[in-house]
Amino acid sequence: MFTEAEVHVVSDRPVIETAGLWKRYEGVEALRGLDLQVPSGSIFGFLGRNGSGKTTTIKVLLGMARPSRGEARVFGCSPSGQDGVEIRRRTAFVSDEKDLYDYMAVGEIVAFTRSFYPRWRADLEQQYLRKFELPLDRNIKGLSRGMRTKLAMLLALCRGADLLMLDEPTSGLDPAMAEEVLQALVGHVAAQESTVFFSSHQLAEVEQIADHVAIIDRGQTVVSDALDDLRARYRRIQLVFEGDAPEIRVHAPGTHRVRRQGRVITVLSSSSGDAVIQELRGYRPSSFDVSPVSLKDIFLESVRTED
């Protein structure tokens, strides 16, 4: 059990920390030295391609899988052993598939889950049952995917958890349903001051609700920062030439991608771009434009597509 003093101490440090985390499954390296820090109180978007290690990371953090090497800490504690029980007591988790017990009715699984959480929010339970229009006597097997997701969210949000860990919370939902779930999440976080760590493929929804993001690729963190800082740092620089664009080689640090197409060269920079801009101006283009980039651009640039 955490003492009051421990709870106070861990509140100042990242809620989630991993250092050099490796996980090998039957010859496949799912995580390859993952470093991650999730600040307390943040809404942290965890991005990556399919198979990049997002779900494995979450499983390690919740003690469902053991790391092969490296360290993972949640609330300052290791997820394995008895501390894992305390971590899970303070953490609400929604899995990608939202698979629950098909043989239970909605009311049964709510009562079942409630019994494990002393800080269960009965008021929120009633509120979300109404909001999500979940019928207590309906068997889970008969629920649509959207209703299952809502039920899984209810079971997570009512736990009184300090940390919400959500694996693809809106996967498989139509845009209206996804928006409803996101709004419930944002509303909950605003009211409860908890930390949210969620993985997603939906870059638009990450931009909509996250204040921090990490992008992982092949089991390693390739980008991790506050979303505003990322937006401020990354720039797209476009050079247009009178004739065909010349072959260029940019040496300034922070240059990510150089694309040459006809008269146009596009450069993605991740270091405010001053040095890159200076260097590129040296090529004397007929027009020169610096513009902000979206999270999608940063994501696509950060994850390698070649195998």
Add this chain to the structure above:
Amino acid sequence: MLWHKAWLETRWRFISAVLILTVMAGGNVYGWLATRALLPQLNTTTISPAAEATGLGSVIREAVELNKTFRGYIWYQAFRQNLTQMGVLFAVVLGCGGLVTESTQGSALFTLSLPITRRRLVGTRAGVGLAQCFAMAIVPSLVIPILSPAVGERFGLVDALAHGLCIFFVGAVFFSLASFLSTLFGDIWRPMLIAISIACALAFASLVIPQLRIFSVMSGETYFKTGSLPWAGLLTSAVIATALLYSAAETLERRDF
């Protein structure tokens, strides 16, 4: 509430098992009327020399002798055959499933996200399963003394409980075996087939190696013949069942999901 989950997962298997075994036990009691009517027609001298040579003759003679009394008939038909054989089958069926099976159905991650240890999960499921095995052994056994007056006979309540206890202890071994195998395989079929195959192998092996006569312990043969419970066999069964459940917990503890 974990026990409630374990109950919901297994309730139909358990209810089916108790119903079938109870009907079988009741059927055995009422079958006494037909057996009693047939007894005078049985002539043990018709056993062929070939059957005598293989030892089958003595088996047939033993069966005829046992069926001459209601107590012998019930032990032979119910406790030695039906309740023992079907008890093993249902104990295996009850032991199959659990967290690894849940992982193939998808709900294991929800279970594993709860603030409980895997040992508690295994322990609760084993506790519920063993309680079901106990009821599965005792309820059909008690039906026999309850229904016996209907065929003009009596069967001791204590005798029924003693035999039920023997069925439970050995049934617990097969329940635990299935539970252990269920931590190795994600489906329920392989644990079921392997456990039943082991039971069949033990039945055949016991014909050659008397120390493996686990089904003799299960039927309470010693109790039927001497009036004393097979304590060594029951203790051995309890130790094996505990070891298998411990192994199941250890295997699950080390497993990645």
